[in-house]
Amino acid sequence: MGDVKTSQRPRRDAVGSSSASWPISNFHFIQELTMADVAFVVTTIAVFALVALIAKGVTKL
Known part of the structure; x- marks a missing residue:
């Protein structure tokens, strides 16, 4: 088989991080996921309110 190309990013251990900026980028990633969850919940509530x-309105017909 051929050679497998390795990623240019430094690898992280299971214990720690290889770069000092990793906790900050991890915080932003978690914050993005949290905002996506909030948007999903708000959208779901809005859809159910619209259906209600x-x-x-249909019952009044």
Whole structure:
């Protein structure tokens, strides 16, 4: 088989990090995931509220 190309990024141990900026970038990654979760919850609530309003309007017909 051929040679496997390795990534240019430094590898991280299971225990620590190879770069000092890793905790900061990890914080931003977690913050992005949290914002995605918040957006999902807000969108889900908005959809259910819209469905409830439509159902309430249909029952008045």
